[in-house]
Amino acid sequence: MQSSFRFIKALKRQPVDCTPVWFMRQAGRYLPEYRAIREKVGGFMGMCKNPEIACQITLQPLKRFSLDAAIIFSDILTIPDAMGLGLHFKTNEGPHFERTVRTKQDVENLPIPDMQSDLGYVSEAVRLTAHEIQHHTPLIGFCGSPWTVATYMVEGKSSKHFSTIKNMLYSDPKLLHALLKKITTASALYLEAQIQAGANAVMIFDSWGGALEYNSYLQFSLPYMQEIVTHLKTKPSTKDTPIILFTKNGGQYLEHIAQTGCAAIGIDWTVDIAQARSRVGHLVALQGNLDPCVLTANPENIVREVKSVLDRYGKGSGHIFNLGHGITPDINPDNVQVMIDTIKQYSPSFHSKE
Ligand code: 1CP
Numbered sequence: 001m002q003s004s005f006r007f008i009k010a011l012k013r014q015p016v017d018c019t020p021v022w023f024m025r026q027a028g029r030y031l032p033e034y035r036a037i038r039e040k041v042g043g044f045m046g047m048c049k050n051p052e053i054a055c056q057i058t059l060q061p062l063k064r065f066s067l068d069a070a071i072i073f074s075d076i077l078t079i080p081d082a083m084g085l086g087l088h089f090k091t092n093e094g095p096h097f098e099r100t101v102r103t104k105q106d107v108e109n110l111p112i113p114d115m116q117s118d119l120g121y122v123s124e125a126v127r128l129t130a131h132e133i134q135h136h137t138p139l140i141g142f143c144g145s146p147w148t149v150a151t152y153m154v155e156g157k158s159s160k161h162f163s164t165i166k167n168m169l170y171s172d173p174k175l176l177h178a179l180l181k182k183i184t185t186a187s188a189l190y191l192e193a194q195i196q197a198g199a200n201a202v203m204i205f206d207s208w209g210g211a212l213e214y215n216s217y218l219q220f221s222l223p224y225m226q227e228i229v230t231h232l233k234t235k236p237s238t239k240d241t242p243i244i245l246f247t248k249n250g251g252q253y254l255e256h257i258a259q260t261g262c263a264a265i266g267i268d269w270t271v272d273i274a275q276a277r278s279r280v281g282h283l284v285a286l287q288g289n290l291d292p293c294v295l296t297a298n299p300e301n302i303v304r305e306v307k308s309v310l311d312r313y314g315k316g317s318g319h320i321f322n323l324g325h326g327i328t329p330d331i332n333p334d335n336v337q338v339m340i341d342t343i344k345q346y347s348p349s350f351h352s353k354e
Contacts, residue, residue, distance in 0.1 A: 005138040007068040011242040011263045011285050013318040019347035020068035025326030026061040027073045033060050044089040048074050054125035065340050069138050072126050076144030076205055079186050080153045082113035100156040107179045112186050115193040123197040130198025141199030143190050145206035146183040147221035162211055184224045188231035195238045203244040210249020226260045233261050244287055258283040268324035274312040287320040292327050295335045302335055306342040315350045
């Protein structure tokens with residue numbers, strides 16, 4: 001069953017009838033039904049930690065739209081939360097940690113969470129959701145890249161300039177490597193657990209890799225994602241599960257990312273998908289890359305921009321349509337419908353000759 005999904009076929013660059021589509025943050029605040037559940041349940045982490053609720057929210061966008069994949073409702077910060085840093089989400093404020101990780105002692109004190117007792121709620125949500133949808137839609141599991149997760153652990157919250165963690169990078173690189181190593185070990189076990197619970201593909205979100213200086217990306221972000229990929233590729237139970245790597249603003253590293261053994265690279269809208277395809281399309285599939293702000297435009301303009309992404313990728317498989325980053329809360333779901341209808345109507349002509 002798993003291999004017949006359009007999404008999985010495209011990840012493997014096998015022929016499909018139509019370009020598959022899903023989008024980042026598809027279960028989120030732009031949906032009134034999400035806001036209603038959020039109002040009722042309260043805290044964001046409370047929703048993530050309740051597998052029935054997390055399953056229900058994961059399914060919300062599938063009920064509205066004809067999507068080719070679901071992504072488990074959770075967050076990249078579940079790992080530092082399970083390491084005991086005290087995570088809170090205040091409404092409209094983003095994440096806050098009670099404790100930060102800045103010294104050798106802080107890093108040494110961090111436990112590797114137990115995937116059953118500390119993070120079993122994520123596996124349980126994956127299990128419930130996979131059970132619900134396994135006959136019609138594949139499920140994506142995910143984690144953050146070690147670098148991206150580390151930015152929150154060191155800064156204690158979202159950041160613009162990443163000055164505290166970059167200070168660590170330049171003044172005590174060994175300490176940062178020790179932290180990244182711990183997050184990597186936890187993340188590899190975490191994705192393994194999600195795959196064992198039923199995830200059909202996994203994605204690593206490197207949202208802030210693009211904030212690194214060129215050589216620093218190659219030392220502090222990519223090698224740790226590589227380690228997670230290698231871990232999954234060498235285990236019999238996970239080796240065939242496609243892995244998607246997404247470095248926001250990572251266009252200059254596509255050749256490097258393609259060498260990791262991932263099945264697909266997520267790209268944002270700053271990259272020309274035609275050029276990306278000619279650079280790495282012989283090695284990996286590409287996922288992206290509509291600017292989410294296009295969805296603020298009127299329907300004719302949305303249709304034009306969606307067609308433009310499909311035109312630029314061109315004929316053949318290996319493209320998963322997505323946004324270049326998460327959908328924002330201001331988007332009208334009707335505009336998402338326009339995007340999806342356009343893909344369903346316009347993309348078959350790119351595949352009919354296969
Ligand atoms: O207030 C609310 O209701 C919470 C908003 C929200 C949602 C819907 C947050 C808080 N996280 C999520 C879900 C989420 N997060 C998913 C679910 C699956 C889906 O895509 O539908 C995923 C994959 C994530 C991943 C995530 N969390 C990333 C990587 C992707 C990205 O957007 O760059 C990051 C950086 C986070 C951290 C995070 N979680 C939430 C916030 C507000 C933030 C901070 C973002 C920032 O620092 O700018």
